[in-house]
Amino acid sequence: MRTYSFEIDFDDVLAPFCGIAVQLANEENPGLDATINDIKSWGNGEDGSKQSIIAKYYDDERILRKQKISDEAKTFIYKLMEIGDVYINTAVSPKYAGLRYEQIAEQLPEFPLENVILTFSKQTVKVDFQLDDGGHNILKSQAKYPILMRRPWNSHLSGILAVNDYSEFFILVDQIINASSKKVKPTVPSVLALIGPSGCNKNEIADRLSADGFAMRIHSVTTGVASENHDKVSEKEFSSLKFISHTVYAGNRYGIPKDAIEKALASGLNAVIPTDITGAIAMKKEYPVVLIFCKASHEFMIDKILSKNLDNEAIKYRWLSMEKELQNKELCDVVVNSERVEDATNVIKNLFLQ
Structure with a gap:
C-alpha cells in the first residue's frame, strides 16, 4: 500500500493565530470591537482599517506564547500519521524558531521533530497533500493536491480544493485516494x-x-x-x-x-x-x-x-x-x-x- 505525504500549516490550521491577534488588538485599543471576520484578506489591509490595527500584532511574541494546539487538532495529526508521512510547515521568524519547536514537542509529544519545517517558501516543498489557510501558498503550491483551509481572509477564493474543517479534509483525501478504484453503486435516495x-x-x-x-x-x-x-x-x-x-x-x-x-x-x-x-x-x-x-x-x-x-x-x-x-x-x-x-x-x- 502506498504511503502518502502531508504538509500541514501550523498557524490557523493547527493553532489559532489571527484570533489571538484580534484579542490583543481589542484589549489594547478600546472601542475597536474587532472580530476575526474583519480580516478580509492576507496582509495588513487598508490604512486605518480594523485589519490594519490587528496586523500590527502579527509579529508580537505574545501570540506565539498563547498558541495552543487543540485536542481536536492533536487527534487530526495523529490520525493523519496513520495514513502517511506528516510534516508541519510553519512560517515563523528565525528568532522564534526555538519557541516553535518547544511548542510542538510539548503539545505533540509523539510527533517527530525532524518533520517540522520552518520556512516562508512553502511552495518549495513537494508532497501529495498540503493544507494551508494562506491562499497565496495554495496558489503557488508544488503539492499534488493543495487544499485550502477556509478562513474569513480566504473566502473570496474559489475554483480550488477547499475544506472547512478536519473532517472534510479526511473525506476529501479519501475521495482522492479511492475515486479511481471504488465502483459506485448508488442507492435511492442520494x-x-x-x-x-x-x-x-x-x-x-x-x-x-x-x-x-x-x-x-x-x-x-x-x-x-x-x-x-x-x-x-x-x-x-x-x-x-x-x-x-x-x-x-x-x-x-x-x-x-x-x-x-x-x-x-x-x-x-x-x-x-x-x-x-x-x-x-x-x-x-x-x-x-x-x-x-x-x-x-x-x-x-x-x-x-x-x-x-x-x-x-x-x-x-x-x-x-x-x-x-x-x-x-x-x-x-x-x-x-x-x-x-x-x-x-x-x-x-x-x-x-x-
Whole structure:
C-alpha cells in the first residue's frame, strides 16, 4: 500500500493565530470591537482599517506564547500519521524558531521533530497533500493536491480544493485516494452532485433530471444576483438559514441550504445540485453523495459562456477557473459526456440500475 505525504500549516490550521491577534488588538485599543471576520484578506489591509490595527500584532511574541494546539487538532495529526508521512510547515521568524519547536514537542509529544519545517517558501516543498489557510501558498503550491483551509481572509477564493474543517479534509483525501478504484453503486435516495466548469451543461442536466421526476432540483441561495443556479435572499434571510456549505465571492454570500436537501431525501427522491468540489465534499459529511463530473469540450463550454448575458469580468473569471475545475474530474465517482443533455441524463439514471 502506498504511503502518502502531508504538509500541514501550523498557524490557523493547527493553532489559532489571527484570533489571538484580534484579542490583543481589542484589549489594547478600546472601542475597536474587532472580530476575526474583519480580516478580509492576507496582509495588513487598508490604512486605518480594523485589519490594519490587528496586523500590527502579527509579529508580537505574545501570540506565539498563547498558541495552543487543540485536542481536536492533536487527534487530526495523529490520525493523519496513520495514513502517511506528516510534516508541519510553519512560517515563523528565525528568532522564534526555538519557541516553535518547544511548542510542538510539548503539545505533540509523539510527533517527530525532524518533520517540522520552518520556512516562508512553502511552495518549495513537494508532497501529495498540503493544507494551508494562506491562499497565496495554495496558489503557488508544488503539492499534488493543495487544499485550502477556509478562513474569513480566504473566502473570496474559489475554483480550488477547499475544506472547512478536519473532517472534510479526511473525506476529501479519501475521495482522492479511492475515486479511481471504488465502483459506485448508488442507492435511492442520494445526492447527485454535478461538478464541472461553467458552460458544461450542469444546470441543464439538473433541470432535465428534475423534469423527469428522477430527482428534486436543489438551488443554492445568494445575497447577490439571482441566476439559473442561485435563488436570491436578503442578508437577514441568509443569516437565518442552515447550510451544508457556504462561501463569499465578490462581496456576496452563497450557500447550499440543508432543509431543501433533507426534504428531497425524506420524500424518497434523489436530490440533484450543480456545485463545486468543495460543496460536494461538505455534503458527503451528512448524506450519500455521488460526485458526477460533467465533461464537455473547451469549444462547447466557451460558446455556452459567451452566449450568456455576462459582463467581461464574469467571463474572465469563468475562463480562468476552467482549467482548475477540469482537474476535478479525477476526484469524481462518475464522468459523463455532458454536451448532449438527454444522453447524459440517461447515463446518470442507468447508474441506479446496475
